[in-house]
Amino acid sequence: MPHDAPLRPLRAGAPAAPLSGTHRVPGDKSISHRALMFGALAIGTTEIEGLLEGEDVLRTAAAMRALGARVDQRGPGSWSVAGRGIGGLVEPADILDMGNSGTAARLLCGLLAGHPIFSVMTGDASLRRRPMLRVTGPLSAIGASFWTREGGRLPLAVRGAIDPLPLDYRLPVASAQVKSACLLAGLCARGTTRVVEPEPTRDHTENMLRHFGATVRVEDTGEGRVIELEGQPELRAAPILVPGDPSSAAFPLVAALLVPGSHLTLANIGLNPLRTGLFATLREMGAELRVENARVEGGEPVGDLVVTHGPLHAVEVPPERAPSMIDEYPILAVAAAAAKGITRMRGLAELRVKESDRLAATAALLAANGIEARIEGDDLLVQGTGGAIPGGGTVATHMDHRLAMSALVMGLAARNPVAVDDAGFIETSFPGFAALMNRAAGGEAIVAA
Ligand SMILES: O=C(O)C1=C[C@@H](OP(=O)(O)O)[C@@H](O)[C@H](O)C1
Ligand SMILES: C=C(OP(=O)(O)O)C(=O)O
Missing domain, CATH: 3.65.10.10 (Enolpyruvate transferase domain)
Structure with missing residues (x-):
């Protein structure tokens, strides 16, 4: 809007x-955001059918374009993304506006934290009230620097890590957005990123990572669900049916x-x-x-x-x-x-x-x-x-x-x-x-x- x-x-x-x-x-909104983001990180062209053409997802599409991926609508619900490869996103020339979308903003923080570029992100009045510390906190530990408004709110600025470190992080709240932000940053890091969730949350990120060729291990243990991702895989474009x-x-x-x-x-x-x-x-x-x-x-x-x-x-x-x-x-x-x-x-x-x-x-x-x-x-x-x-x-x-x-x-x-x-x-x-x-x-x- x-x-x-x-x-x-x-x-x-x-x-x-x-x-x-x-x-x-x-x-599906969750799968649509992820399809565009993984498409932008993959080598080759990802064809997506059934993409949600709602405003939240269109914000993600615009952000992927601003970061250098080619994103085209070929017909109703039918989209293609020509990816840049992991580490290949370019510095956006302007502020990234994520509108009303918490998922777009938080997952994008993970992507940006893993790339050695400077970006600024904002959103509408609703999104500017929502807590971002839950992602900027753990993502700072990979070597990214964040500047936020009081209380960890948008707008925020981020300088991504030059050589991102893999995270070992236990989620304090059950949140698929925080989990996904950590895993997206982990794609850019050398070594194994480990995220532990107290309660299982939607696993579209894990499913799609595997679909694009990454190695992801998931295990239910006494401490919760443990997700391990091997960093710096070569993600290969893969068709997505939403x-x-x-x-x-x-x-x-x-x-x-x-x-x-x-x-x-x-x-x-x-x-x-x-x-x-x-x-x-x-x-x-x-x-x-x-x-x-x-x-x-x-x-x-x-x-x-x-x-x-x-x-x-x-x-x-x-x-x-x-x-x-x-x-x-x-x-x-x-x-x-x-x-x-x-x-x-x-x-x-x-x-x-x-x-x-x-x-x-x-x-x-x-x-x-x-x-x-x-x-x-x-x-x-x-x-x-x-x-x-x-x-x-x-x-x-x-x-x-x-x-x-x-x-x-x-x-x-x-x-x-x-x-x-x-x-x-x-x-x-x-x-x-x-x-x-x-x-x-x-x-x-x-x-x-
Ligand atoms: O990962 C996602 O796609 C989403 C996760 C949920 O948020 P939290 O991770 O904040 O619970 C949900 O409310 C949101 O609509 C979509
Ligand atoms: C919470 C929702 O979305 P988001 O966090 O992406 O704004 C929702 O769609 O209900």
Whole structure:
């Protein structure tokens, strides 16, 4: 989004018609960022199919161009990246603007730290509030120098290491972004980079490193999951097939669960087990949710999700499940609002440092629509109605795409319409969201407010 874009208020009319048909959501955001970055580091031309053309990923594409890679769009979702080889990125002539994207900013820090170049990075007002010390801290130990704003915030400047050292780092928080930043820097270092994660997080970086020819060892030990990467491999360009994003599929899926009479298929969704915590939780809540055509494509498990409306009941979501559904709590909270009983989601501290403080903002989203919710420590408790949600509120989305989509899904299932102050940020991860929901509902369910 241009930093001064006008607000785009939307409203989801209630109650919506049942959702039906077979639909495809855009490509996986995590895999799309990584495909562009690994493509830029590889020797040869990487062909990507199904790339997410959302604003977050387009920021990564622009950054890879600024660092000297040739990145071309050949058709819808079809992109190519002519790489420069590890160590081959060139100094960018201008500031790198990562927009709203934490993944782009943090993974790029890893790339920049490993190259002997000077760069400056910024982002929008949301990204400039998010903590970067979690990457600049460990990356300083490889020999890179970082200068950040107070509190480790963007904008930052970085002078990459001339002869990067391999890291041996235990992650203090479960974060695939921090893990990936360390591994990307480790590509440029001589020797073995070792990262230990307390809880396993999405492993798209490890999968893609192997796909491009790097040696990666992963072992579950008493101290956590240990990942070892041999530095300075020759990455060879490799074709990438990006599956549909399970984090995007979550929105039409929960809408279909909540709107009576719905029966919906979401085709070609990535089902990496480190991403599917929401689906497991919804099944525990009684959701009728099946996978058809389960297969492996481009090294990632993929399948079609078939979902049918039905009643849900409350559950307790354990904290160790958080990494596998970290972006799905706002939409789970909407499902919990319609479920019978009190749902407790435990261990959500990381939600405070996303595009917004998602813990506070999700509780506010529910409260604005007549649902009782409270925060206890790092837990979110939602008192479900066991049926219809009152609705009727206007939700402040705080530059956060997932809050906007969650509120609009709530509106489809509520007794009264739900409005959002700004739906513009939905473009970061799910271009065409309102159009897809309207197609599924067979009408104008989501409209300008
Ligand atoms: O590595 C990634 O692609 C992502 C990791 C997660 O962030 P954290 O690593 O901060 O948990 C997630 O919230 C984000 O949407 C994408
Ligand atoms: C947290 C998210 O993304 P990022 O950290 O890349 O901004 C998200 O997409 O929900």
